[in-house]
Amino acid sequence: MTFTSAHLVALLPIVVLGGAAIVVLLLAAFSPSRRVTTGATAIALAATLATLPIAARVIPLDVSPLIRIDGAALLYTGLLVACTLGVLGLSTAYLKGLGESVGELCILLVTAALGAAVLSASSHFASLFLGIELVSVSLFALLAYARDEKPNLEASLKYVILSGVSSAFLLFGIALVYTELGTLEFARIAELVPLESASSVYIAGGLGFVIAGIAFKMSLVPFHLWTPDVYQGAPAPITAFLATVSKGAVFVVLLRYFMLADAYAYRPLIVALSLLAGASMLLGNVLALLQNNVKRILAYSSIAHIGYLLVAFIAGGAVAIESASYYLAAYLASSIGAFGVVAILSSGVEGETQTLREYRGLYWRRPWLAAVFSLMLLSLAGIPLTMGFVAKFYVVAASIDASLWVLLALVIVGSGIGLFYYLRVLVTLYLEPDDVTPDGARAAAAPSGHVVLAVASVAVIWLGIFPAQLIDVVRALAFTNG
């Protein structure tokens, strides 16, 4: 393969992220100032976003068999890097109250974002695995970032072990697929699978293992068992990262696998995904009802949301990519906002501000945070005038379009249950405060966190009222595949 300047331009976002990781590493080693390190990281992530339009000039382009830069890759890279930027803002706010150093957090966030970018552009099982591991290994350390907090360590250890197991599943599945087909390229595999599958146990088993590995990373039922515990134990901004970037990136790979060839033709895969989606919507929502911990409620709700997301995508057809992309954007913005409020309230608080009781009467103490939290909950619940509503509307439309009646019923039932527990949290925010003043009321003020919340709120409202602005971008980019 000859490597031309066009390839370099297409790779620019990934190259910039990779370079940023090195620069931040050196800064973390040499510069004692948190401000310099976080500032440089923010600039690097913003620079990555700025390179996206430049790279857009040369797409679509296959840069080696591993990476395919096209509109979708750039779109999702943009979304995920923007989320990482949000998490960075929340983390700086959060760590201010904790007194931990911030350098390593910046490095790990950049490497994780690099992994997400690789995943967004991955067109090969090798780069898929590389990307997943970059994200996961960075997360191992991020989850345990506050080293003295026992819940952090516990969350990290749980994630390390289960993530290792799921990676093993994934690799084994990839190996099985390779034994049968002799290729690791998505496009070739998706082409060959429907032709050969009838006779092959390897492919069925291999793809089964791959789906299991991926379902773990996206925490779909029944591979979700780690999710509530890890979400609860992790530092709140890292929980936000786990819920957004880590899940989103893996979902993007799934989307790409189906985009590169007509993988819908292989029915067993679709059936498996439908089962996972249905179970996730149902169990995620039902289990969320039973929780009294805000982080656990959000964890279960995120399980359900990935279920909805899968429905949009299983529906297939022209509207699938559009609706899945919009849903993903809505989910990312709302989750960053919701976990962001938790992060800001938990900054410097022993054991974080997690229980529902601590949120009682938040409106009377921190009206701005309560308002943002309400908005995010409404968006997650799918109430009109927010992104969440348009997203859910899209999902319903897509499933009607594809006559997926069972899944549609589950979406509606799930949303109904969801409404209940979101409103339960919402009402708590506005109740009369009882005499106990929770620690969260005293949590350190942190401008960067509030900026993130403001941006997320504006996005949720603006794009909820004028969804066409985002949809046009999605259409323009996601269909440049040719």
Added chain:
Amino acid sequence: MLANYLPILIFVIVAAGLGVVLLGIGFVLGRGQKDQEKLSAYECGFEAFEDTRNRFDVRYYLVAILFILFDLELAFFVPWAVSLDAVGLFGIGAMGVFLALLVVGFIYEWKKGALEWD
């Protein structure tokens, strides 16, 4: 190809046999009387202070991790070195990039005190 390793196999067998024989001779000839004091763990004449199955310094793990990192890096260096004629300038460039990344990591761990022993 595999025939090259036949001498190695023979050598392994003979050398291992020699090891066993030496241990065996020592075992047969080296008889002695055992008593309670002789059987206790040696700790300069004191009773043993604490159990040996104990925690030890985390630095040893750190050294082991560093070793794995650099040993893997060697796994890239070694084939590169033997085929340098074939890969030429491109090879030098590629290895330069690889080495630069490695050195950045090395500088980081140095600055962070991973190489200090006090």
Added chain:
Amino acid sequence: MSVVAMLFFIVVLLFALLAAAALLTWVERRLLAWWQDRYGPNRAGPFGILQAFADVIKILLKEDWIPPLADKPVFVIAPAIVAVTMLLGFAIVPLAPGLVIADLNVALLFFFAMTGLSVYSVTFAGWASNNNYSLLGSLRTAAQMISYEVFMLLSLVGVVILAGSFRLTDIVDAQRGMWFFVPQFVGLVVFFLAAIAETHRLPFDLPEAEHELVAGYHTEYSGMKFGLFFLGEYLGMMLSSAMIVTLFFGGWLGPPFLPPIVWFLLKTAFFVCLYLLLRAALPRPRYDQLMGYAWKFLLPVALLNIVVTGAIVVATRSPAEVGS
């Protein structure tokens, strides 16, 4: 070579090595005494040469003792590992043209595999002894050995670049024009230091630092099991001397008035004596100094050596050879 001839060669070599190791204990003491203006062992036989054999007999007759709290199978197997792996290392050393047990195309890697395995011996010994001194000693030794192993291989990448092969006979042949210690002087220094640390000889014998750890990982060993550790150490010394000669000093090459094997043995003996001289001449560093020296000095130097060697080789070879 037929299998019988091979077997004969192997057995001869093994016994020669054992005898040499035994003799070396006497040589060491005589030389140390000479440098320190003493006599050393001079009673048994001419120049006390029979002292070596007396020691062998003594060590065989010492009580063969296993601590009751020890992990017995591991405890017994540990000393055998170091002796056997060090013996195996000699399988790839070419003594003279054609006089090598196995002329492997990956001989250099085989050598490192064997030195790598010998780390297990130390770790097993320290862990199985169930003694605090042993454990501390073995941890130190293991950390030291794996640290220095990295630079040992790194320092040889330059040699591999110059020779373009891992085969030791090829490497010796490539030195016909110039012995590699001239272009690879840095590599030689790093390799020599790493080899001393790897065999944990003085001045890098911190694992056995008597003044703080009694005897390190072999505190609980006695009799022939202790003897095997001892044997492993002396074999390691000879093996690394032989490797230095092969890799940097032209192996069997030399003026034709002496046969190749004599040249090889003479050069090896010289480096073995250098080892002994170091013991007599140098004090022991602290452990943190030893490790800091490895990671902070030898590693950068070895990496730099590789880059410079690679760049020079690519720059000086004709363009037709490069990048084709």
